[in-house]
Amino acid sequence: MNAWVFPIAALVLIGYGALSARLRSTVVSRAIVFVAAGALLGQAGDFVPDGAANESVRVLAEATLAVVLFTDASAVSMGGLWRERALPARLLGIGLPLSVGAGTLAAVAIFPGLDPWVAAALATVLAPTDAALSLPVIEDPRVPRGIRQGLNVESGLNDGICVPLLIIFLTVAESGEGVAQAGPVRVVVTEIGYGLAAGVAAGALAGWVLSRCTAKGWMNPAWQQINAVVTPLLAYSAAAALGGSGFIAAFVAGSVYRTVAGRGVAASTELTERTGELLNALTFLAFGAVLLGPALSALDWRVACYAVACLTVARMGPVALALLGTGARAPTVAFVGWFGPRGLASIVFVLILVEQTRLAERELILTVVTWTVAFSVLAHGVTAPLGTARYTAWRASHARERAH
Numbered sequence: 164m165n166a167w168v169f170p171i172a173a174l175v176l177i178g179y180g181a182l183s184a185r186l187r188s189t190v191v192s193r194a195i196v197f198v199a200a201g202a203l204l205g206q207a208g209d210f211v212p213d214g215a216a217n218e219s220v221r222v223l224a225e226a227t228l229a230v231v232l233f234t235d236a237s238a239v240s241m242g243g244l245w246r247e248r249a250l251p252a253r254l255l256g257i258g259l260p261l262s263v264g265a266g267t268l269a270a271v272a273i274f275p276g277l278d279p280w281v282a283a284a285l286a287t288v289l290a291p292t293d294a295a296l297s298l299p300v301i302e303d304p305r306v307p308r309g310i311r312q313g314l315n316v317e318s319g320l321n322d323g324i325c326v327p328l329l330i331i332f333l334t335v336a337e338s339g340e341g342v343a344q345a346g347p348v349r350v351v352v353t354e355i356g357y358g359l360a361a362g363v364a365a366g367a368l369a370g371w372v373l374s375r376c377t378a379k380g381w382m383n384p385a386w387q388q389i390n391a392v393v394t395p396l397l398a399y400s401a402a403a404a405l406g407g408s409g410f411i412a413a414f415v416a417g418s419v420y421r422t423v424a425g426r427g428v429a430a431s432t433e434l435t436e437r438t439g440e441l442l443n444a445l446t447f448l449a450f451g452a453v454l455l456g457p458a459l460s461a462l463d464w465r466v467a468c469y470a471v472a473c474l475t476v477a478r479m480g481p482v483a484l485a486l487l488g489t490g491a492r493a494p495t496v497a498f499v500g501w502f503g504p505r506g507l508a509s510i511v512f513v514l515i516l517v518e519q520t521r522l523a524e525r526e527l528i529l530t531v532v533t534w535t536v537a538f539s540v541l542a543h544g545v546t547a548p549l550g551t552a553r554y555t556a557w558r559a560s561h562a563r564e565r566a567h
Contacts, residue, residue: 194506233435266473291322
């Protein structure tokens, strides 16, 4: 490993931090900055040895995703979520399966000869959304709370839902038999069951410790923060040790942690949120340096077409169908459909696929996912502030029209 990799990464972080407030009001998102910086570094020199590159990015991305999922879940009020459950339920129950189906059909059409089960695996890798890439939408109070919370919950749960689907598709693709056997079904049940169990246990334990020990004056503020940081680590690692999904565990742990900890949860998760931001920045820096650089020479019209189709037709069409009957107007349907960026979960899934399978199409899948994420980082980063401003202006105008 190049001795300058960590000093350079630290300088990039400091440089972005110096301009972070200024950039917040522009179309240059944090992810755009770090992916671009990583791509430049990757072209400038060999900072990570080839043998360790994918594994390094995967470990970093998995840790980031676990922390982000926990933080997102701990910020969601279960009471509020239950009252506004219609949107996330439709996005996950209708939109997600349709998105996987549309992505599969697009892959078969664009890449002739691609095995349908491999196409389904590719579509599943790219189905999860990443709310961190559209923070201007999630954090803007002008956007209705139901939409913000719906998109946030969707991004928190859809990767957990996609884990068992990906396992089934990869198992069948590798077997070459075309029919799912009992083995994958048992794996799916194990992934979900142990993931849920580990998440509930970790969240309940950490929340109880925070609530009881803080009330008795036994726990100082610094360790309240540390308690929250290690909770997703406990949930993820326990689930992995049991054979379950660490991502399901991390999200469930955040939800249970908030419920059990009660009023003290908000004050205890500030360090976790900052840790997630740091890991997120480092992940996209590594993504640009390790994955995007080599993919630059592999871009062709088929890869570009699939990336665009994945972010538009295969996402927005299913969302439109999922929202039928809700009374949502066209601008709302388009807004919700467009802001489904691809990021951390797709990076994690494709690296797991590359490292743990022997599929002949591994390199093609890695290239397609890399470019789709790169396109998403740019397109959703640029359009998030502009799209939010236009949508909220339309809503304000529509509200005035109804008032008259």
